[in-house]
Amino acid sequence: GESVGLHLPTLSVQEGDNSIINCAYSNSASDYFIWYKQESGKGPQFIIDIRSNMDKRQGQRVTVLLNKTVKHLSLQIAATQPGDSAVYFCADQFYFGTGTSLTVIP
Amino acid sequence: SQTIHQWPATLVQPVGSPLSLECTVEGTSNPNLYWYRQAAGRGLQLLFYSVGIGQISSEVPQNLSASRPQDRQFILSSKKLLLSDSGFYLCAWSRPMYQETQYFGPGTRLLVL
Numbered sequence: 644g645e646s647v648g649l650h651l652p653t654l655s656v657q658e659g660d661n662s663i664i665n666c667a668y669s670n671s672a673s674d675y676f677i678w679y680k681q682e683s684g685k686g687p688q689f690i691i692d693i694r695s696n697m698d699k700r701q702g703q704r705v706t707v708l709l710n711k712t713v714k715h716l717s718l719q720i721a722a723t724q725p726g727d728s729a730v731y732f733c734a735d736q737f738y739f740g741t742g743t744s745l746t747v748i749p
Numbered sequence: 750s751q752t753i754h755q756w757p758a759t760l761v762q763p764v765g766s767p768l769s770l771e772c773t774v775e776g777t778s779n780p781n782l783y784w785y786r787q788a789a790g791r792g793l794q795l796l797f798y799s800v801g802i803g804q805i806s807s808e809v810p811q812n813l814s815a816s817r818p819q820d821r822q823f824i825l826s827s828k829k830l831l832l833s834d835s836g837f838y839l840c841a842w843s844r845p846m847y848q849e850t851q852y853f854g855p856g857t858r859l860l861v862l
Contacts, residue, residue, distance in 0.1 A: 675848040686839050686853030687793070694848065732792060736848070737783070739792040 647676075647733055647740040655746045662720040664743045666733035669714065678707060678718045679732045681742070687732060690718070723747050751776035755840050755854035762861050768813075768827040770857050772840030775821065780842040782823040783851060784815055787837040799823060800845065835861045 647668045656662045668676070674695035679687035691702045693709050693716070700707050706719040720727055723745075730742040752775045762768060774780050781800050785793040795808045797815035805815050812831050816824045823840055837858050841851040 677850050679853075684856075684858075686841075686856050689850045689852065692850055734793075737795045737798070737851075739785075739794075741792040 647735045647738055651743055652741065653744045653746070655748055656723050658723060658725060658747050658749050660723055662718075662723045662727070662745060662747075664718045664720075664731050664733075664745065666716050666718075666740055667714060668716070668733075668735050670735065671714065673714075673735045675736050676707070676709065676716055677734045677736075678705075679734060679739075680727075681730045681732065683729075690731075720745075725749055751842070751852065753840060753842055753852060753854040755838075755857050757857060758855065759858045760860070762830050762859065764832055764861055765829050768825070768830050768834070768859070770825040770838055770840075770859075772823040772825075772854055773821055774823075774842045777821070777842065777844070779820060779845050781845055781849070782817060783841040783843070784813075784823065784825050785839040785841065787839060787856075789836075793839065797825070830861045832861050835859055 677692040678690040680690050681687040691705050691707050693700045693707045698709050704721045709716045725747045728747045730744045732742045733740045754773050783798045784796045786796055787793045797805055797807055799805050799817045802817055813827050837856050839856045840854040843849040843851045
Protein backbone atom coordinates (compact mmCIF):
# COMPACT_ATOMS: atom_id res chain seq x y z
CA GLY A 644 0.00 0.00 0.00
CA GLU A 645 0.90 3.64 0.10
CA SER A 646 4.01 4.31 2.15
CA VAL A 647 5.16 7.64 0.80
CA GLY A 648 3.72 11.10 1.15
CA LEU A 649 4.68 14.56 0.09
CA HIS A 650 4.85 17.44 2.52
CA LEU A 651 3.19 20.19 0.53
CA PRO A 652 0.54 19.85 -2.16
CA THR A 653 1.58 23.09 -3.89
CA LEU A 654 4.76 25.12 -4.25
CA SER A 655 5.31 28.41 -6.07
CA VAL A 656 8.77 29.71 -6.91
CA GLN A 657 10.19 32.57 -8.90
CA GLU A 658 11.91 31.74 -12.15
CA GLY A 659 15.61 31.34 -11.54
CA ASP A 660 15.24 30.39 -7.87
CA ASN A 661 15.95 26.92 -6.54
CA SER A 662 13.04 24.61 -5.69
CA ILE A 663 12.95 22.00 -2.97
CA ILE A 664 10.24 19.36 -2.90
CA ASN A 665 10.07 17.06 0.09
CA CYS A 666 8.82 13.54 0.60
CA ALA A 667 8.56 11.22 3.60
CA TYR A 668 8.27 7.47 3.64
CA SER A 669 7.29 5.04 6.35
CA ASN A 670 8.78 1.70 5.37
CA SER A 671 12.27 1.27 6.84
CA ALA A 672 12.91 -1.55 4.37
CA SER A 673 12.40 0.72 1.35
CA ASP A 674 15.58 0.74 -0.67
CA TYR A 675 14.80 2.38 -3.99
CA PHE A 676 13.17 5.73 -4.64
CA ILE A 677 12.26 7.53 -7.82
CA TRP A 678 11.19 11.07 -8.57
CA TYR A 679 8.76 11.62 -11.44
CA LYS A 680 7.48 14.73 -13.17
CA GLN A 681 3.95 14.76 -14.53
CA GLU A 682 2.72 17.46 -16.83
CA SER A 683 -0.99 18.04 -17.25
CA GLY A 684 -2.72 15.26 -19.17
CA LYS A 685 0.44 13.19 -19.58
CA GLY A 686 1.99 10.17 -17.94
CA PRO A 687 4.73 10.60 -15.32
CA GLN A 688 8.24 11.04 -16.60
CA PHE A 689 11.33 9.73 -14.81
CA ILE A 690 13.59 12.44 -13.38
CA ILE A 691 16.08 10.78 -11.07
CA ASP A 692 16.37 7.80 -8.76
CA ILE A 693 18.37 6.87 -5.70
CA ARG A 694 19.14 3.64 -3.92
CA SER A 695 19.40 3.29 -0.18
CA ASN A 696 23.17 2.83 -0.25
CA MET A 697 23.47 6.47 -1.32
CA ASP A 698 22.48 9.72 0.37
CA LYS A 699 22.84 12.04 -2.59
CA ARG A 700 22.60 11.80 -6.32
CA GLN A 701 22.88 14.54 -8.91
CA GLY A 702 21.51 14.91 -12.38
CA GLN A 703 21.18 17.79 -14.75
CA ARG A 704 19.89 20.68 -12.57
CA VAL A 705 18.36 18.16 -10.13
CA THR A 706 19.65 16.66 -6.92
CA VAL A 707 17.98 14.04 -4.75
CA LEU A 708 18.90 13.74 -1.09
CA LEU A 709 18.02 10.71 1.00
CA ASN A 710 18.01 10.73 4.79
CA LYS A 711 17.35 7.19 5.95
CA THR A 712 17.49 8.16 9.61
CA VAL A 713 14.34 10.24 9.39
CA LYS A 714 12.97 8.48 6.31
CA HIS A 715 12.93 11.60 4.20
CA LEU A 716 13.98 12.47 0.69
CA SER A 717 13.98 15.68 -1.26
CA LEU A 718 14.25 16.83 -4.83
CA GLN A 719 16.14 20.02 -5.48
CA ILE A 720 15.77 21.79 -8.80
CA ALA A 721 18.37 24.45 -9.54
CA ALA A 722 17.53 27.63 -11.44
CA THR A 723 13.88 26.70 -11.83
CA GLN A 724 12.42 27.39 -15.27
CA PRO A 725 8.82 27.78 -16.46
CA GLY A 726 9.09 24.35 -18.11
CA ASP A 727 9.59 22.85 -14.67
CA SER A 728 5.99 23.63 -13.77
CA ALA A 729 4.34 20.25 -13.20
CA VAL A 730 3.31 17.83 -10.48
CA TYR A 731 6.22 16.00 -8.89
CA PHE A 732 5.87 12.58 -7.31
CA CYS A 733 8.23 10.57 -5.20
CA ALA A 734 7.79 6.81 -5.42
CA ASP A 735 8.96 3.92 -3.34
CA GLN A 736 9.43 1.54 -6.25
CA PHE A 737 5.75 1.09 -7.16
CA TYR A 738 4.05 3.21 -4.53
CA PHE A 739 3.51 6.88 -5.21
CA GLY A 740 3.02 9.85 -2.94
CA THR A 741 0.20 12.31 -3.56
CA GLY A 742 2.36 14.79 -5.45
CA THR A 743 3.46 18.41 -5.18
CA SER A 744 2.27 20.85 -7.81
CA LEU A 745 5.13 23.20 -8.68
CA THR A 746 4.29 26.55 -10.27
CA VAL A 747 7.11 28.67 -11.62
CA ILE A 748 6.35 32.39 -11.67
CA PRO A 749 8.03 34.23 -14.57
CA SER B 750 14.49 2.71 -28.45
CA GLN B 751 11.53 1.61 -26.41
CA THR B 752 8.06 3.04 -26.77
CA ILE B 753 4.81 2.39 -24.97
CA HIS B 754 1.38 2.90 -26.45
CA GLN B 755 -2.03 3.14 -24.85
CA TRP B 756 -5.43 3.48 -26.40
CA PRO B 757 -7.88 4.95 -26.48
CA ALA B 758 -6.70 8.32 -25.20
CA THR B 759 -10.13 9.18 -23.82
CA LEU B 760 -13.24 7.13 -23.23
CA VAL B 761 -16.74 7.90 -22.01
CA GLN B 762 -18.72 4.85 -20.97
CA PRO B 763 -22.10 4.31 -19.27
CA VAL B 764 -22.32 2.60 -15.91
CA GLY B 765 -22.64 -1.15 -16.32
CA SER B 766 -20.89 -1.29 -19.69
CA PRO B 767 -17.74 -3.36 -20.28
CA LEU B 768 -14.24 -1.94 -20.58
CA SER B 769 -11.09 -2.89 -22.43
CA LEU B 770 -7.97 -0.74 -22.38
CA GLU B 771 -4.90 -1.86 -24.25
CA CYS B 772 -1.23 -1.20 -23.71
CA THR B 773 1.66 -2.34 -25.89
CA VAL B 774 5.39 -1.92 -25.56
CA GLU B 775 7.92 -1.90 -28.38
CA GLY B 776 11.67 -2.24 -28.39
CA THR B 777 12.15 -4.48 -25.38
CA SER B 778 11.61 -8.09 -24.42
CA ASN B 779 10.09 -9.63 -21.32
CA PRO B 780 9.27 -6.33 -19.66
CA ASN B 781 7.50 -6.01 -16.34
CA LEU B 782 4.16 -4.34 -17.01
CA TYR B 783 1.96 -2.28 -14.73
CA TRP B 784 -1.49 -0.71 -14.62
CA TYR B 785 -2.07 2.34 -12.44
CA ARG B 786 -5.10 4.49 -11.79
CA GLN B 787 -4.90 8.16 -10.93
CA ALA B 788 -7.91 9.97 -9.52
CA ALA B 789 -8.14 13.72 -10.15
CA GLY B 790 -5.55 15.58 -8.11
CA ARG B 791 -4.23 12.40 -6.53
CA GLY B 792 -1.24 10.14 -6.73
CA LEU B 793 -1.00 6.93 -8.70
CA GLN B 794 -2.44 3.72 -7.33
CA LEU B 795 -0.93 0.46 -8.51
CA LEU B 796 -3.68 -1.86 -9.74
CA PHE B 797 -1.89 -4.78 -11.40
CA TYR B 798 1.59 -5.84 -12.38
CA SER B 799 2.89 -8.65 -14.52
CA VAL B 800 6.31 -10.25 -14.79
CA GLY B 801 5.44 -12.49 -17.74
CA ILE B 802 2.78 -13.82 -20.09
CA GLY B 803 -0.26 -14.95 -18.14
CA GLN B 804 1.23 -13.83 -14.82
CA ILE B 805 -0.87 -11.15 -13.16
CA SER B 806 -0.67 -9.84 -9.61
CA SER B 807 -3.44 -7.68 -8.21
CA GLU B 808 -2.65 -5.01 -5.67
CA VAL B 809 -6.13 -4.01 -4.59
CA PRO B 810 -9.55 -5.68 -4.68
CA GLN B 811 -11.59 -4.01 -7.34
CA ASN B 812 -13.99 -4.19 -10.22
CA LEU B 813 -11.20 -4.56 -12.77
CA SER B 814 -9.08 -7.38 -14.16
CA ALA B 815 -5.92 -7.54 -16.22
CA SER B 816 -4.52 -9.95 -18.76
CA ARG B 817 -1.25 -10.37 -20.59
CA PRO B 818 -1.89 -12.46 -23.69
CA GLN B 819 1.45 -11.60 -25.30
CA ASP B 820 4.87 -10.59 -23.99
CA ARG B 821 4.43 -6.91 -24.75
CA GLN B 822 0.67 -6.54 -24.47
CA PHE B 823 -1.22 -5.71 -21.30
CA ILE B 824 -5.00 -5.34 -21.16
CA LEU B 825 -7.19 -3.83 -18.47
CA SER B 826 -10.81 -4.97 -18.43
CA SER B 827 -14.09 -4.75 -16.62
CA LYS B 828 -17.34 -6.59 -17.17
CA LYS B 829 -19.47 -3.83 -15.65
CA LEU B 830 -18.14 -0.35 -15.02
CA LEU B 831 -18.94 1.59 -11.86
CA LEU B 832 -18.99 5.36 -11.45
CA SER B 833 -15.97 5.01 -9.17
CA ASP B 834 -13.95 3.50 -12.03
CA SER B 835 -13.58 6.95 -13.57
CA GLY B 836 -9.99 8.15 -13.64
CA PHE B 837 -6.77 8.37 -15.55
CA TYR B 838 -5.36 4.93 -16.33
CA LEU B 839 -1.67 4.61 -16.90
CA CYS B 840 0.30 1.68 -18.21
CA ALA B 841 4.01 1.41 -17.48
CA TRP B 842 6.88 -0.94 -18.20
CA SER B 843 10.22 -1.62 -16.58
CA ARG B 844 13.16 -3.87 -17.29
CA PRO B 845 12.75 -7.32 -15.75
CA MET B 846 15.10 -6.68 -12.87
CA TYR B 847 14.79 -5.53 -9.29
CA GLN B 848 14.83 -1.82 -8.63
CA GLU B 849 14.18 -0.56 -12.10
CA THR B 850 12.46 2.65 -12.96
CA GLN B 851 9.15 2.57 -14.76
CA TYR B 852 8.36 4.23 -18.06
CA PHE B 853 4.81 5.39 -18.48
CA GLY B 854 2.47 5.53 -21.42
CA PRO B 855 0.36 8.56 -22.32
CA GLY B 856 -2.62 7.32 -20.32
CA THR B 857 -6.33 6.81 -20.96
CA ARG B 858 -8.83 9.17 -19.40
CA LEU B 859 -11.99 7.23 -18.54
CA LEU B 860 -15.24 8.87 -17.57
CA VAL B 861 -18.06 6.63 -16.42
CA LEU B 862 -21.49 8.28 -16.49
